[in-house]
Amino acid sequence: MAQDYLTVTALTKYLKRKFEADPYLERVYLTGEISNFRPRANAHQYFSLKDDGAKISAIMFKGAFQKIKFKPEEGMKVLVVGRISLYEASGNYQIYIEHMEPDGVGALYQAYEQLKAKLLQEGLFDLPKQPLPRFPKRIAVVTSPSGAVIRDIITTARRRYPIAQIVLYPTLVQGEQAADDIAKNIKRADEADFDVMIIGRGGGSIEDLWPFNEELVARTIAEAKTPIISSVGHETDTTIADLVADVRAATPTAAAELAVPVLTEEVVKIKEKRTRLEQALLHLIKQKEQQYQRLRDAYVFRQPERLYEAQSQKLDQLGLRLGQTMRQLFLQKREDWQLGNHRLQLATPKNRVLENKQRTLYADKALRDAMERLLEKKKEAFYQDIQALDLLSPLKIMQRGYTYTTKESQVLKSVAELAVADEITVHFADGQVQAQVMEKEQNHE
Numbered sequence: 001m002a003q004d005y006l007t008v009t010a011l012t013k014y015l016k017r018k019f020e021a022d023p024y025l026e027r028v029y030l031t032g033e034i035s036n037f038r039p040r041a042n043a044h045q046y047f048s049l050k051d052d053g054a055k056i057s058a059i060m061f062k063g064a065f066q067k068i069k070f071k072p073e074e075g076m077k078v079l080v081v082g083r084i085s086l087y088e089a090s091g092n093y094q095i096y097i098e099h100m101e102p103d104g105v106g107a108l109y110q111a112y113e114q115l116k117a118k119l120l121q122e123g124l125f126d127l128p129k130q131p132l133p134r135f136p137k138r139i140a141v142v143t144s145p146s147g148a149v150i151r152d153i154i155t156t157a158r159r160r161y162p163i164a165q166i167v168l169y170p171t172l173v174q175g176e177q178a179a180d181d182i183a184k185n186i187k188r189a190d191e192a193d194f195d196v197m198i199i200g201r202g203g204g205s206i207e208d209l210w211p212f213n214e215e216l217v218a219r220t221i222a223e224a225k226t227p228i229i230s231s232v233g234h235e236t237d238t239t240i241a242d243l244v245a246d247v248r249a250a251t252p253t254a255a256a257e258l259a260v261p262v263l264t265e266e267v268v269k270i271k272e273k274r275t276r277l278e279q280a281l282l283h284l285i286k287q288k289e290q291q292y293q294r295l296r297d298a299y300v301f302r303q304p305e306r307l308y309e310a311q312s313q314k315l316d317q318l319g320l321r322l323g324q325t326m327r328q329l330f331l332q333k334r335e336d337w338q339l340g341n342h343r344l345q346l347a348t349p350k351n352r353v354l355e356n357k358q359r360t361l362y363a364d365k366a367l368r369d370a371m372e373r374l375l376e377k378k379k380e381a382f383y384q385d386i387q388a389l390d391l392l393s394p395l396k397i398m399q400r401g402y403t404y405t406t407k408e409s410q411v412l413k414s415v416a417e418l419a420v421a422d423e424i425t426v427h428f429a430d431g432q433v434q435a436q437v438m439e440k441e442q443n444h445e
Helices: 008-021 107-122 148-160 178-190 206-213 215-223 240-244 252-259 263-296 306-346 350-392 394-398
Strands: 028-035 045-050 055-060 077-087 092-102 138-143 165-170 196-201 228-232 404-407 423-428 431-436
Touching: 008 077, 028 055, 055 077, 107 206, 107 215, 107 240, 138 148, 138 178, 148 165, 148 196, 148 252, 165 178, 178 196, 178 206, 178 215, 196 206, 196 252, 206 215, 206 228, 206 240, 215 240, 228 240, 228 252, 350 394
Parallel strands: 055 092, 138 165, 138 196, 196 228
Antiparallel strands: 028 045, 028 077, 045 055, 077 092, 404 423, 423 431
């Protein structure tokens, strides 16, 4: 009986349907260690979950991964919630994770510690802190408009320093949209030219305070040019915003006390300083009056001519000393000139010029005589060379009756080079003749 064979695709689709139809695999709560984790920015995440006996492939889509509050790491033990299905292309079954948190440590606490370590390594907590102004005129408050925070700040600020203007920036301080709203209002207040800014909210759980632990809020606080006081939660609560802010206050009331001085105390200080200034001025005036009295009674004002008598006498003495010094200097310079002139006369170059001129004449005469002798010697050698060349000249030999014969401009050296009837040229000392060979006779040794 013939068997029906399934294709791989058909079998895979059947198994995938089994996985998806199983109600026990539709929502699975799983614990394990993260393995083969290679994080990718703004993308789906692929990794594995394993324990001592098995391993399963896992995928977490981008939207779900962006919602987790901590940073997954290789080897971290986690709790995940997801569904089991089969990936048809490879035939592998895997878990599609919808939610993940650390096993044994709260996700928010884990995220808090990771962000804190990251910002600490970047040096964000060590940036120079801006000093708070002593007498602020305008104060921005970034908080909820309905909470006790704004009431405490307004009450404390009006009681201590009623001349300061307080401007509220209504802000969400809890929920998923709170971090963006906090950062937006911090930027708005920073651009509005305030002297100081207070951000905060009342106490609550770590989930309630979490917007102030977001990286966006921390970096916005660090970039602000306005000095910022952070008052988030109770005294025992410490958020990332507290660590980045210029000043941390334990409570909203403490934040207002840090932001403004006590006006009545400042008025008392101003009065005390005014009194001290008046006393100092009176004392200074008295000193100046005494000094003026002493100067008025001085002899230089009663007999002004005595002020310059000594100077006039000193001027006369200096004039006499100047004249004597100038005369001595003139005599010294004249003596130096006479001595130099005498030395110059002794060392005059006139005699040396005459002597060198005479030597030049003698040298010129000797040079001319030597040139004439050399010329005669060269002429004699030239004539001797001419005579020697004349004796060796072929023309000289030909004048004694010798000739040479050419055929077609080639000098003949042997009878063997000629044939009867050849045209030849016979060269004499005083000319040449054309001839024809009539007969040839060659000597044989």
